Amino acid sequence: MIIQKMKLSMAVVTLAGSVLMTTPVAAAGSNAKEKKTETKQSLEKYKNKAVADIYSTTTLNIRKKKSIDSEVVGKLKKGNIVTVLEKGAEWSKIESGNANGYVYNQYLKFGDDVETFAKSNQIQRVAKVSVETLRVREKPSTKSDIVTLLSEGETYQVKNVSDGWAKVSVNGKTGYISADYAKIRYSFGKAKTMKEIQEAQQKKKAKEAARKAEQSKKVKAVKTVASSSMTKEETNTSSSSSKTTERSSAVSGSASASSISGATIGQKVANYAQQFVGNPYRYGGNSLTGGIDCSGFTQQVLAKFGYSISRTSSSQATEGIRVSTSNLRAGDLLFYGDGGGINHVAIYIGGGQVVHASNSAPYPKGGIKISSAFYRIPVCARRIIQ
Incomplete structure (x- = not known):
């Protein structure tokens, strides 16, 4: 009887040991299978795809025929x-964008080499909010x-992805x-047809010509306004000197002249700022032509124009005088933010519009x-030019 109990106990131990030994193996097999599936999906993603592997300073021609x-x-x-x-x-027929050849x-x-190429060449990744x-x-x-x-549909540059989180840059943060x-x-980007390339070059030239013409028009308008305001100031000065008994009117006229000035x-500030539209954004940058961020821009x-303000948007939001967003004039600064405080600043140019250095989506239109x-x-508006 004792021998039978001993045999039964040994059988139970053996069975338990068998379960403990086989369970991890089954799990490992499952993980390996999942990993294999992910790899297969990654490869299938680029099936019938290819990328141009050339120097960044050159372009690869797409030919009408194999020659x-x-x-x-x-x-x-x-x-x-x-x-x-x-x-x-030797030659492959491809399609990219509107180009076919x-x-x-x-x-x-x-x-299979597409993703390897992307990683080794640090191709930019983007995240589209879903x-x-x-x-x-x-x-x-x-x-x-x-x-x-x-917001849904917005696209941002991705710095890296790790453990289910993507690191992104939004308005310099x-x-x-x-x-x-x-x-x-x-x-990755796609090919351009020769027609698209030529049209883009023509649009660029036309845009630059229009920008110069508009800038010239605004400069003339500013000179006209400045000339008009100077005439009014001279009239007010002449009037106040000939009517010394009307001191209160003279003071009022002086305040009005100051406001006009x-x-x-x-308006000059607003016009000057707009000539840099189209130049690049760069966090921490200070070049109006080579790259600048929002507070650097302002x-x-x-x-x-001789106005010295601090470097960050949060500090700038404490300078000058506070004005209502319903009583804005060209040259005022508008500040934006969230629950964490001020994180962006722009220059009001009139007509319900602002000019600003923005890194906002959709990328790469920052x-x-x-x-x-x-x-x-x-969040608020401040008037530096009083």
């Missing part, structure tokens, strides 16, 4: 992605403070968004641009 003597119908830049319609021994295989990376409102956190945690909010609520992809300078523009003054609800 270097054939007509060029489009061009690819480094990292531009294509759909491979027919892969040949033949490219020499030597300058393409196909299928929910109505997405929180940007200070740290990669749902318990971290909220930096700002993003860095934060984290959950990768579960945004579509993250490489921004402030408004005139404010500081540099006002400095041109830069010095003109927007509605109420594209976000202003």
Whole structure:
């Protein structure tokens, strides 16, 4: 009887040991299977795809036929992605954007090598918000403070992705968004047809000519207003000197002249700021032509007219005098923010519009641009030019 109990106990121990030993193996097999599935999905993502592997200073010609003597119908830049319609021994027929033609295989990376190319060449990734409102956190945690909010459909540059969080830059501030609520992809870019390239060049020339013409028109308008205000000031001065008994009217006229002078300078500031529209945004930058951020932009523009203000938007929001957003005039500063305080500043230019250095979506349209003054609800407005 004792022997039978001992045999039974040993059987139980053996069975338990068997369960403990086999369970991790099953889990490992499951993980390996999931990993294999993810790899397969990643490879299938770039099936029949290729990217242009050339120097960043050159372009890759898309030919009408499989010959270097054939007509060029489009061009690819480094990292531009294509759909491979027919892969040949030396030439492949591809489609990218509106371009369709033949490219020499030597300058393409196909299928499985696309993502490897993207990683090794640090191709920019972007995140497109896929929910109505997405929180940007200070740290990669749902318990971290909220930096700002993003709207559905907006696209932002991604600095890196780790543990389900994407690090993004919004209006010069860095934060984290959950990768579960945004579509993250490489921004490969696509080919341009020769017609598109030529049209773009023509538009660029026309835009520059229009900008110069508009700037010239505004400069003339400012000179006219300035001349008019000087005439009024001279009239007020003459009137006050001949009517010494009307001192209160003279004081009133002086205040009015001061207001006109402030408004005139404010318009000059607004006009000057607008000539930099289209120049790039750069966080921490101080160049009106080479790259600048929002508070650097306002500081540099006002400095041109002899006004010295601090460097950050939060500090600038304490300078000058506070004015109502319903009583704005050109040259006033409008400030924006969220629950965490001020994080953006713009220059009011009149007509319900502002000019500002913005890194906002959709990427890559960030830069010095003109927007509605109420594209976000202003926190406050300050008048530096009084």
